[in-house]
Amino acid sequence: MPKKQVEMRILKLLIFLxxxxxxxxxxxxxxxxxxxxxxIKDITEETGIWTLRFILLTLTITPLRKISGWxxxxxxxxxxxxxxxxxxxxxxxxxxxxxxxxxxxxxxxDVVKRPFITVGFAAFVTMIPLALTSPNRVAKxxxxxxxxxxHRLVYFTALGGVIxxxxxxxxxxxxxxxxxxxxxxxxxYRLWDYVRSHRIAEKSHSRIEAxxx
Amino acid sequence: xxxxxxxxxxxxxxxxxxxxLNRRTFIRIASAAGIGLASSAVFPxxxxxQDRWPQGKKGxxxxxxxxxxxxxxxxxxxFYEFGVDKGDPAENSGSFHxxxxxxxxxGEIKKPATYNLDDILKLSKIEDRIYxxxxxxxxxxxIPWRGFPLADLIKRxxxxxxxxxxxxxxxxxxxxxxxxxxxxxxxPYVEGLRMDEARHPLTLLAVGLxxxxxxxxxxxxxxxxxxxxxxxxxxxxxxxxxxxxxxPQTTWNLxxxxxxxxxxxxxxxxxxxxxxxxxxxxxxxxxxxxxxxFNGYGDLVSGMYTGMDLKKNF
Numbered sequence: 001m002p003k004k005q006v007e008m009r010i011l012k013l014l015i016f017l018x019x020x021x022x023x024x025x026x027x028x029x030x031x032x033x034x035x036x037x038x039x040i041k042d043i044t045e046e047t048g049i050w051t052l053r054f055i056l057l058t059l060t061i062t063p064l065r066k067i068s069g070w071x072x073x074x075x076x077x078x079x080x081x082x083x084x085x086x087x088x089x090x091x092x093x094x095x096x097x098x099x100x101x102x103x104x105x106x107x108x109x110d111v112v113k114r115p116f117i118t119v120g121f122a123a124f125v126t127m128i129p130l131a132l133t134s135p136n137r138v139a140k141x142x143x144x145x146x147x148x149x150x151h152r153l154v155y156f157t158a159l160g161g162v163i164x165x166x167x168x169x170x171x172x173x174x175x176x177x178x179x180x181x182x183x184x185x186x187x188x189y190r191l192w193d194y195v196r197s198h199r200i201a202e203k204s205h206s207r208i209e210a211x212x213x
Numbered sequence: 214x215x216x217x218x219x220x221x222x223x224x225x226x227x228x229x230x231x232x233x234l235n236r237r238t239f240i241r242i243a244s245a246a247g248i249g250l251a252s253s254a255v256f257p258x259x260x261x262x263q264d265r266w267p268q269g270k271k272g273x274x275x276x277x278x279x280x281x282x283x284x285x286x287x288x289x290x291x292f293y294e295f296g297v298d299k300g301d302p303a304e305n306s307g308s309f310h311x312x313x314x315x316x317x318x319x320g321e322i323k324k325p326a327t328y329n330l331d332d333i334l335k336l337s338k339i340e341d342r343i344y345x346x347x348x349x350x351x352x353x354x355x356i357p358w359r360g361f362p363l364a365d366l367i368k369r370x371x372x373x374x375x376x377x378x379x380x381x382x383x384x385x386x387x388x389x390x391x392x393x394x395x396x397x398x399x400x401p402y403v404e405g406l407r408m409d410e411a412r413h414p415l416t417l418l419a420v421g422l423x424x425x426x427x428x429x430x431x432x433x434x435x436x437x438x439x440x441x442x443x444x445x446x447x448x449x450x451x452x453x454x455x456x457x458x459x460x461p462q463t464t465w466n467l468x469x470x471x472x473x474x475x476x477x478x479x480x481x482x483x484x485x486x487x488x489x490x491x492x493x494x495x496x497x498x499x500x501x502x503x504x505x506x507f508n509g510y511g512d513l514v515s516g517m518y519t520g521m522d523l524k525k526n527f
Contacts, residue, residue, distance in 0.1 A: 037285035172297040
């Protein structure tokens with residue numbers, strides 16, 4: 001195996017292990033009895049916040065790659081995205097099981113009646129097709145264009161996640177607004193990048209027209 | 214007259230000294246263990262390093278449900294003056310000074326005055342009361358408060374006929390209460406009760422819990438306890454009590470009037486706009502339990518609200 005590939009593998013493994021640290025810490029604290037008097041709420045909040053962090057981290061990869069010019073970054077995007085889905089699933093299961101005890105009609109009523117749960121649930125659902133279409137083979141089968149279009153859903157996931165957080169706090173909106181601010185910056189970068197690259201494309205296009213061969 | 218003589222003692226009947234001594238030790242150890250076991254059943258808090266209040270109903274207002282651990286009651290708090298997370302009050306209240314303490318009592322009363330805490334403590338007999346405590350967020354505890362009925366203080370200050378409501382104010386001391394440096398809520402925290410609610414025998418001015426003085430995170434040195442209302446009505450660290458004619462403003466109602474009403478009676482049939490109030494998680498329990506109307510104090514308090522639309526006056 002070429003040296004570069006080995007390095008990539010080690011780096012990937014390292015990031016994989018690093019991404020498991022939050023859930024490992026949570027499990028350790030739970031077993032050591034170091035959670036608060038309301039451990040189920042702690043687990044819900046911790047898995048929830050890490051879902052949002054991983055979603056935003058996924059959205060940071062592309063800007064970071066473009067700014068740094070380090071192309072291999074793109075290879076970590078899928079793994080980080082899948083970790084967002086992993087933490088989202090833990091968060092969802094905590095709610096379904098530990099909070100609502102699988103009482104389906106209560107859950108459905110919650111999803112319909114409580115806007116913050118509606119939005120959070122929707123955000124979770126948008127992650128499912130993204131996770132399902134993450135293997136290379138599926139992406140190839142879909143074709144790059146369609147795959148990229150589908151994966152724009154992640155913007156709704158992120159927006160839903162921030163709104164879910166914003167709507168559930170009682171008074172202190174500082175933290176959800178901070179995550180919202182990060183999302184706005186990440187989206188603003190994309191808009192700026194889109195406009196810029198189109199302008200470049202247009203310029204080169206008109207240059208070609210101006211100089212017919 | 215026949216007097217029965219004691220039989221002569223046979224040497225074989227005499228217990229050897231070492232056996233005799235061992236038996237004594239055995240009895241001493243066994244009885245000590247027995248007392249220990251028995252008392253740990255009666256006073257389980259002895260085993261739990263002073264972490265359990267002796268169970269059981271003692272007074273007419275006590276609930277017989279299991280009391281929450283001291284540690285849980287003193288580390289899981291909503292007291293935004295010390296920060297918005299549940300662990301913040303215990304963590305950030307170390308530099309708060311609950312002594313000396315004065316309380317201004319004023320408004321529509323014949324005897325307005327500024328009281329020292331010691332004077333307030335002399336107003337009435339201090340007693341322990343085991344109450345349910347239901348937070349608007351959907352969790353609950355059972356807490357052994359120490360305090361006296363607010364009614365006793367009200368009698369003393371002689372309200373005029375204009376006194377229809379009582380308002381309470383928490384101390385504003387941002388240099389000791391880091392949460393007050395940010396305007397998450399409008400400071401100082403204010404709360405209020407209708408006169409009949411304030412005079413109700415369940416309504417306490419608490420100065421302690423678990424048989425000890427209140428810790429800073431629980432609202433030292435003086436707080437209100439209104440067990441049939443959501444926890445935020447039970448205002449902490451009170452420095453002003455004012456009797457007024459009109460329904461007063463209250464802090465959470467000012468922040469979100471559609472979410473937190475003036476009355477805020479515990480009511481499983483009136484949901485918070487963003488979450489259900491039908492169930493609650495008792496701290497320490499795994500499964501949730503059904504929330505009771507007026508937090509289970511309906512027999513004692515529902516009379517004050519007859520004819521009132523509780524959905525409208527939430």
